[in-house]
Amino acid sequence: MQPSGGVALDLKGVRRVFENRLAVIENLHLAVEAGEFLAILGPSGCGKSTLLRLIARLAEPDAGSIHIEPETQFQTAFVFQDAHLLPWRTVLDNAALPLELMGVARDERHGRARTALEQVSLLEAADRYPAQLSGGMRMRASLARALVTNPRLLLLDEPFAALDEITRFRLDTQLRELWRQRGMTVIFVTHSISEAAFLANRAVVLARRQGRIKLDRRLELPAERGNELRTSPELGREMRLLLAAMEEE
Ligand SMILES: Nc1ncnc2c1ncn2[C@@H]1O[C@H](COP(=O)(O)OP(=O)(O)O)[C@@H](O)[C@H]1O
Numbered sequence: 187m188q189p190s191g192g193v194a195l196d197l198k199g200v201r202r203v204f205e206n207r208l209a210v211i212e213n214l215h216l217a218v219e220a221g222e223f224l225a226i227l228g229p230s231g232c233g234k235s236t237l238l239r240l241i242a243r244l245a246e247p248d249a250g251s252i253h254i255e256p257e258t259q260f261q262t263a264f265v266f267q268d269a270h271l272l273p274w275r276t277v278l279d280n281a282a283l284p285l286e287l288m289g290v291a292r293d294e295r296h297g298r299a300r301t302a303l304e305q306v307s308l309l310e311a312a313d314r315y316p317a318q319l320s321g322g323m324r325m326r327a328s329l330a331r332a333l334v335t336n337p338r339l340l341l342l343d344e345p346f347a348a349l350d351e352i353t354r355f356r357l358d359t360q361l362r363e364l365w366r367q368r369g370m371t372v373i374f375v376t377h378s379i380s381e382a383a384f385l386a387n388r389a390v391v392l393a394r395r396q397g398r399i400k401l402d403r404r405l406e407l408p409a410e411r412g413n414e415l416r417t418s419p420e421l422g423r424e425m426r427l428l429l430a431a432m433e434e435e
């Protein structure tokens with residue numbers, strides 16, 4: 187599969203309000219470069235999922251604009267915390283589902299789904315059903331389904347939050363490797379400071395109220411990130427900066 191390249195995003199004055207309450211997101215400005223790996227951090231309820239849904243065009247902003255360049259059909263993939271697999275379909279047919287919806291012929295979509303499964307180290311489970319998978323394997327299947335269309339923008343909403351730590355570490359490493367190979371733009375929402383710092387090249391910390399950006403930081407960490415980085419002083423330093431921003435009122 188060819189590297190897809192990433193999209194650039196430009197959010198200007200974005201507002202999102204539910205009913206007559208205080209706006210969840212108010213006057214948000216955020217520019218994301220093509221090929222960036224951005225982590226969005228913030229406490230529960232601060233509007234992270236709302237923001238991701240706006241970027242995915244699953245909802246409309248109440249004010250402001252979201253410009254995506256280039257913007258084409260099927261370029262965005264979304265990964266949720268729950269794998270959302272169809273229980274009556276095999277792993278292969280789950281991974282191939284987006285291609286089926288796009289009208290891709292059976293042989294081609296199975297070939298592409300196998301490639302995607304291979305990239306997340308799940309090819310040997312291609313013929314199994316979701317109930318026969320561990321939580322980590324289900325998330326790998328969900329990732330494969332997201333990658334199968336070769337997206338230029340990958341949005342992940344706390345995807346590994348329910349997994350045990352070692353499984354999460356493995357998936358973090360794999361996701362980062364996939365990003366490096368493909369050059370797609372990744373926006374990764376998490377409430378985990380360590381995960382944001384380990385994965386991303388840039389981290390944005392949102393305030394509890396109105397999606398105000400408290401910190402926007404380019405992380406000073408090596409491109410190559412192995413498990414040794416997890417306990418390194420460099421990562422610790424970045425985590426302290428993110429933590430300070432999270433705690434600041
Ligand atoms: N569809 C909706 N209708 C009404 N309120 C909503 C809706 N979606 C989210 N909210 C509210 O918006 C706020 C932000 O939610 P969310 O974006 O899910 O936060 P996060 O993902 O950071 O935990 C919360 O107060 C939530 O209750």
Ligand SMILES: [Mg+2]
Nearest residue numbers: 234235236343
């Ligand atoms: Mg959320």
